[in-house]
Amino acid sequence: MKKNKIPEAAKNGCSQNEGYAYYIGRGEKALDYHTLLARLGEGSAHPGGFQATKELIGQINFSRGTKVLEAGCGTGRTACYLAGLGVSVTAIDRNGDMIQKATHRARLSGLPIRFMQADASSLPFPDETFDAVFTESVTAFTQGSTAIHEYWRVLKPTGVLYDRELAFAKSLTTAQKKTLQSFYGLQHLRTVPEWLKLMSKSKFHKYSASPFSQMKQMTNDHDPLRVIDHELFTKPDVVAMMMKNERLMSSFSNVMGSIVITAWKA
Numbered sequence: 001m002k003k004n005k006i007p008e009a010a011k012n013g014c015s016q017n018e019g020y021a022y023y024i025g026r027g028e029k030a031l032d033y034h035t036l037l038a039r040l041g042e043g044s045a046h047p048g049g050f051q052a053t054k055e056l057i058g059q060i061n062f063s064r065g066t067k068v069l070e071a072g073c074g075t076g077r078t079a080c081y082l083a084g085l086g087v088s089v090t091a092i093d094r095n096g097d098m099i100q101k102a103t104h105r106a107r108l109s110g111l112p113i114r115f116m117q118a119d120a121s122s123l124p125f126p127d128e129t130f131d132a133v134f135t136e137s138v139t140a141f142t143q144g145s146t147a148i149h150e151y152w153r154v155l156k157p158t159g160v161l162y163d164r165e166l167a168f169a170k171s172l173t174t175a176q177k178k179t180l181q182s183f184y185g186l187q188h189l190r191t192v193p194e195w196l197k198l199m200s201k202s203k204f205h206k207y208s209a210s211p212f213s214q215m216k217q218m219t220n221d222h223d224p225l226r227v228i229d230h231e232l233f234t235k236p237d238v239v240a241m242m243m244k245n246e247r248l249m250s251s252f253s254n255v256m257g258s259i260v261i262t263a264w265k266a
Contacts, residue, residue: 033184036241038097041226043077043105046137047166047258048213050221053078053136056260060162062087062132069130069154071120071147072138076102076113077223082134083111090130092118105225121146128156136164137258140188145198152203152265161204161263167192167212169255176252183248192259199263207263214257215249 037045044050057078062068064086073079073091075098083089083106091113093099099117106113118124120135121142133151151161168191172180177189190198192212199207232238249256 031238031241033241033245034095035097036232036238038075038095038101039229039232041075041101041223041228043075043223043226044221045074046164047215047256048164050077050223052164052258054081056162056164057082057085057134060132067129067131069123069125069133071123071133071135071151072141073102073115074098075226076105076115077225078134078136079113079115080106080109080111080225083113084109090114090116090125092116092120092123094119101227104227108225121150123150123154125154127153128159129154131156131159133159133161133163135162137166139163140166140186140190141184143187145201148199148202148204151263155265157266159265161261161265163261163263164258165190165195165261167195167257167259169212169214169257172255180248180252183244195259195261199261202263203265204263205266207261209262210260212257212259215253 031039044053046053048055062082062085065088067088068082068090070079070082070089070091073093076091079089079091079102091102092115093102094117096117099115102113103115106115116124119142120138133155135151139147151163155161165188166186168189171191171194172189180186180189188195188198192209196207196209199209
């Protein structure tokens with residue numbers, strides 16, 4: 001989750017109510033948040049962005065040939081980065097638009113990545129398939145502990161989960177949770193202790209969480225393979241949705257951040 005830049009021309013004269021009446025009234029299907037990200041070609045919509053992803057991967061230092069499942073691959077930027085390091089990557093996302101963008105990115109990059117449309121809560125792989133599961137800001141969108149159980153199931157006995165997740169510096173009010181849940185579809189709005197409590201109910205042998213890292217202002221991050229559906233900027237309701245995302249990110253910036261959960265199967 002991060003702010004999406006909106007051209008100034010697209011911001012003019014676009015109230016949310018006007019946009020809703022204009023497009024829904026003409027039978028167009030409203031976008032959800034994840035499909036919006038896919039059509040914007042956003043490759044790193046999680047706390048810290050792609051720079052944080054590269055730093056984490058550098059700390060992990062996967063060996064060449066390591067079998068890694070990326071759960072919630074989005075437009076494939078991280079999957080391609082891992083594959084470029086010699087990692088054997090399988091990547092899944094439940095959003096079909098994301099998988100199309102990811103497949104296109106990998107094809108342009110000439111990288112051998114296996115992409116599948118699938119849900120992290122119901123992984124289509126046999127038990128003990130992967131050496132590692134790598135995921136960022138995905139578990140927060142899944143019901144209960146279903147995804148955590150699936151990560152555990154598909155890991156080999158010596159496998160490790162690396163999970164960067166949205167977290168909060170303090171517990172949110174009921175009204176705040178409702179606001180974020182209704183817009184983003186989030187299922188988990190947890191503090192660090194609350195994430196650790198959820199992990200304590202899992203089958204993982206050992207787990208830890210990094211210190212809370214507050215959301216930071218994103219620097220310019222050039223993605224040369226990003227494909228944006230520019231038609232979006234002509235749709236008032238979609239522009240209003242992007243502006244609402246900016247407002248929410250700003251209003252929760254003092255309490256919103258992330259942690260990295262590392263969990264060992266054995």
